[in-house]
Amino acid sequence: MLRIEDLTVSYHRVPAIHHLSLSLTSGHCVGLFGPNGAGKSTLLKSVAGLLNPETGRILIEGITLDKAASLIAYLPQRESVDWDFPVTVRGLVEMGRYHQVGLIGSFSQRDQTAVEEALELFNLSPLARRQIKELSGGQQQRAFLARAWAQEADLYLLDEPFGGLDRTSAKALASALGTLRERGKLLLVSHHALAEAESLFDTAILLNGELVACGPTSEALSPQNLECAYGTAIYSGSHDHS
Amino acid sequence: MNWFSHFLSLLVEPFGYSFMQRALLSCALIGFTNGFLGTFIILRRQALLADALSHSLLPGLAVAAMIVGLSPGGLLLGGLIAALFVALGAQVMARNSRLKEETAVASLYIIAFALGIVLIRFAKVKVDLTHFLFGNILGVGDGDLWIAYAAAFLTLGTLVLFQRPLLLTLFDVAVAQASGVRVQWVETGLLALTVLGLVASLQAVGVLLSLGLLIIPAATAYLLTDSFNRMLWGGAFLGMICAVGGLFISFFANIPSGPCIVMLMAVFLGAAYLFSPRYGVLFKLIRGRHYHEESLERWEGHQGHDHQVPGNESKS
Numbered sequence: 001m002l003r004i005e006d007l008t009v010s011y012h013r014v015p016a017i018h019h020l021s022l023s024l025t026s027g028h029c030v031g032l033f034g035p036n037g038a039g040k041s042t043l044l045k046s047v048a049g050l051l052n053p054e055t056g057r058i059l060i061e062g063i064t065l066d067k068a069a070s071l072i073a074y075l076p077q078r079e080s081v082d083w084d085f086p087v088t089v090r091g092l093v094e095m096g097r098y099h100q101v102g103l104i105g106s107f108s109q110r111d112q113t114a115v116e117e118a119l120e121l122f123n124l125s126p127l128a129r130r131q132i133k134e135l136s137g138g139q140q141q142r143a144f145l146a147r148a149w150a151q152e153a154d155l156y157l158l159d160e161p162f163g164g165l166d167r168t169s170a171k172a173l174a175s176a177l178g179t180l181r182e183r184g185k186l187l188l189v190s191h192h193a194l195a196e197a198e199s200l201f202d203t204a205i206l207l208n209g210e211l212v213a214c215g216p217t218s219e220a221l222s223p224q225n226l227e228c229a230y231g232t233a234i235y236s237g238s239h240d241h242s
Numbered sequence: 243m244n245w246f247s248h249f250l251s252l253l254v255e256p257f258g259y260s261f262m263q264r265a266l267l268s269c270a271l272i273g274f275t276n277g278f279l280g281t282f283i284i285l286r287r288q289a290l291l292a293d294a295l296s297h298s299l300l301p302g303l304a305v306a307a308m309i310v311g312l313s314p315g316g317l318l319l320g321g322l323i324a325a326l327f328v329a330l331g332a333q334v335m336a337r338n339s340r341l342k343e344e345t346a347v348a349s350l351y352i353i354a355f356a357l358g359i360v361l362i363r364f365a366k367v368k369v370d371l372t373h374f375l376f377g378n379i380l381g382v383g384d385g386d387l388w389i390a391y392a393a394a395f396l397t398l399g400t401l402v403l404f405q406r407p408l409l410l411t412l413f414d415v416a417v418a419q420a421s422g423v424r425v426q427w428v429e430t431g432l433l434a435l436t437v438l439g440l441v442a443s444l445q446a447v448g449v450l451l452s453l454g455l456l457i458i459p460a461a462t463a464y465l466l467t468d469s470f471n472r473m474l475w476g477g478a479f480l481g482m483i484c485a486v487g488g489l490f491i492s493f494f495a496n497i498p499s500g501p502c503i504v505m506l507m508a509v510f511l512g513a514a515y516l517f518s519p520r521y522g523v524l525f526k527l528i529r530g531r532h533y534h535e536e537s538l539e540r541w542e543g544h545q546g547h548d549h550q551v552p553g554n555e556s557k558s
Contacts, residue, residue, distance in 0.1 A: 048420035069422030076414050085285065085413055086470050095413070098406040099421060131468040151421070 001026045001186050002047065002155060006056035009042050016042040019055070020211045024188070024203070026154065029181040031201030031217065032190040035230050038207045040190040044157045047188065048074035060155060070099045073148030074157045078140070078164065083133040089143050090128040093118050096150030118146040122176055138169025145176055156180060156187045163192075174200055197221055256493050265379045265446070268390045269485040269503075272443045273455055275394040277481020278401060279439050280460030281474045282432055285412045289457050290344075291329075291433075294351040296440050296449035298328035300358025303374065303444075307365035314385035314445060321441040328354050329433050376500040377448030379489065386445040393442030397435050404428070409470060447485070451500045455481050458507040465514040465521050480510060 003023040009016050017039040024030060032040045045051045047058055049065040049072070060068035073096075087095075096118070097111045107115075119125045122142040127135060132143060141161055148156055162170050177187055177200070189201065197204060197217055204220040206212040208229040213220040256262040283292055302324025303317050310316035328350045335350070336343035362371075401408065410418035411428045419425045436456070443452035460477035467473050488503030495502070516524050 045416075048416070050416055050419055066422075069420065072420055074417055074420035076417050080416060081414060082285075086464065086468050086473050087413065088468055091470065095410060098410060101406070103403060103406060157420075 001061060002188070003059040003062075004047070004056070005059070007043075007046060007053050007058065008055040009039075009046050009051050009053050015054075015209065017046070017207075018210050020207075021056075022205065022211060022214045024186060026186045027181060027184045028203045029177050029187045029201050030189065030203040030205060031197055032188060032205050032207065033192075033194065033197065033221065033229070034207035034212075038229070039209055040207060041159055043207065044074070044159050044188065044190060047155070048072060048157050050074070070151065071154045072157065073151055073153035073155070075141075075144045075148065075159070075161065077159050078137070081132075081140075083140075085132065087132060088128065089124055089130055089132060089135070089146075090115065090119065092132060092143055093124075093128075093146045093150050096147040099151060114150050114152070118150040121149060121179065122146040123172075136169060137165050138172050141165070141169070141173050142176055145180070149180075154185055156185055156189075158187065158189045160190050160192065194221065194226070252494075253490075256490065261380050261382070262493070264382045264384075264387055265499075266486060266489060268382045268387055268446045269379065269489050270482050271390045271394045272446055272452070273459075273481040273483070273485025273503075274478045275390075275397050275481075276439050276443065276452060276455035277459040278474060278478035279397055279435060280456045280458075280477050280481070281463070281470075282401065282408060282412065283436060283456055284460045284464060286429075286432065288432075288436070291347060292436050292440070292456055293453055294347050295325045295329055295433075295437055296453050298325050298351040298354040299437075299441060299444070299449060300324070300374070301354050301361055302327075302358075304358050304361035304365055307367060308361065311367050314383065314389055317444060318389055318441050321444065322437055324354060324358075325437040325440065326434065329437065330430075373448070374444070375448045375450045376498065377444065377446050377451060379446050379499045382446050389442050390446065393438050397439060400431065400435060404431070405474075408432070447500055447503065451504060454504045454507060455485065458504075458511050459484060462507070462511045462514045465511075465518045468520065480507075484510065 001024055005021050007020045008018055016037075020043070032043065034040055042051065046053055047065075049069065058065050060071055065072075093115050094107070094111075097107065097114060101107060101111055116125075119128055122145055124139070124143060124146055127139060127143075132140060135143060145156070161173060165173060177189070180187055181202070191197070191200070198221075201217050203215065204217040205214045206220050206225050206229050212229040213222075213225040256266070283289060299321035302320035302322065304320075305324075306313075306316040306320030328347070332343055332346040332350050335341055335346040341349075407418070407423045407428055410421065410423050411425050415425055418428075439456060440449055440452050443449075443455065447455065459481035460473065462480055463473045463476035467476060484507045485503050488506040489499050491497075491506065492499035492502035514522065516522055519525055
């Protein structure tokens with residue numbers, strides 16, 4: 001599904017990702033871990049086609065990024081969205097269909113169905129007429145997932161989606177991600193807390209500029225690997241800092 | 243009955259003069275087009291960039307006046323080139339140096355404005371600065387009308403045709419780019435249309451007023467609706483109504499048309515600011531303050547109102 005070969009991306013000659021290669025298959029929820037500045041956001045943006053790689057290439061289902069754009073859904077970080085934008089939840093989800101509908105074509109029955117289905121899947125139907133600011137943080141995340149679903153994307157890229165969510169919203173988002181995985185989508189999710197890693201993600205990528213590990217969560221986040229990535233053995237099983 | 247027919251004949255009186263016919267037509271065209279374009283500029287948060295561009299037309303106008311005099315086509319071309327030079331120059335500067343775009347724009351437009359003032363002294367004909375800023379609606383000629391027609395056709399046509407990629411870009415540039423929209427083209431195109439809108443309204447309403455028509459009607463519509471489409475067309479119709487209405491008022495009250503149009507737009511903006519059912523300052527005080535179910539959703543497993551909040555059983 002997703003294949004990254006020898007990827008290097010640098011900002012002002014400082015490499016954020018250094019000769020990284022990996023490949024992932026559909027139907028997985030993949031957590032992206034690493035210390036600050038490890039290149040998590042850079043990797044997501046590269047796969048989204050927002051950055052020009054210095055070396056290497058990224059293939060989706062064997063085709064290059066510029067031809068696979070409609071298969072990719074990049075979910076924005078919350079701070080980058082203008083929540084005052086004059087759009088309702090339904091309007092937001094309809095944006096996902098623009099690619100299929102084309103420049104001036106009108107929404108067909110199939111497009112309408114796709115929108116309804118997306119709203120239904122993420123429990124947004126009762127909120128469809130709300131302006132997007134009038135949603136809780138978790139509902140806003142789900143609205144963007146619904147848009148990606150309507151787009152019929154196969155690869156979901158989420159940058160720190162759990163940041164700033166309360167417990168209930170985080171739980172709802174986790175179950176939404178689970179639904180997507182069951183439906184055969186590939187999800188690539190950057191995440192900073194290691195504590196709940198195993199319950200959220202079946203696969204993990206551990207990154208620190210270079211690829212440290214990629215595999216089933218418990219194996220990839222082994223104490224040895226974490227020590228390698230973070231430079232110090234900070235992981236002592238799930239525990240509470242307070 | 244008598245007073246009514248008198249009132250009616252008073253109302254159609256302006257249509258008897260050919261200069262007034264041209265003025266009304268060009269006001270309607272420019273008001274509608276700029277009002278439509280305004281939604282995109284506001285949502286892109288480029289109101290101040292448009293302001294800067296309006297000032298940067300001046301050297302182009304001065305050079306045109308030096309070479310071909312005050313012909314509408316020459317002024318259009320001169321203004322267009324000067325503003326695009328500033329807009330694109332600022333983008334290039336921002337990309338290739340550590341200067342941020344707004345710094346580059348501010349520097350370039352004020353340099354262009356100063357250059358314009360210098361150059362205008364060498365023009366063959368006397369160019370009146372107030373004319374440039376507020377226009378001369380009664381002096382609208384056939385050439386100006388043709389330019390207004392062409393600008394309206396080009397602007398509305400492009401915006402309607404590319405409405406979807408534009409909407410995606412306005413909403414979130416990164417997401418739009420990831421989904422395959424050529425963001426760079428969309429942004430440059432929007433900039434070019436803004437400049438065209440400013441220049442096309444030069445003779446009729448001047449650059450300051452043209453800027454007002456770009457910003458105020460769309461801002462008013464923004465306060466009234468959560469629908470992109472309604473904001474788009476609402477801004478356009480409001481712009482047209484204000485431009486034509488303002489011209490009528492100026493005809494009867496014998497005050498300059500430009501300020502009349504702006505003040506009429508100000509009335510609508512003020513009314514929306516205070517009385518908009520959704521976002522008006524006054525209605526915010528009266529409306530219910532929160533969505534009830536939002537708090538209920540926190541109690542997992544409880545859907546709708548038949549829930550039992552711990553410690554609250556007796557009330558529900």
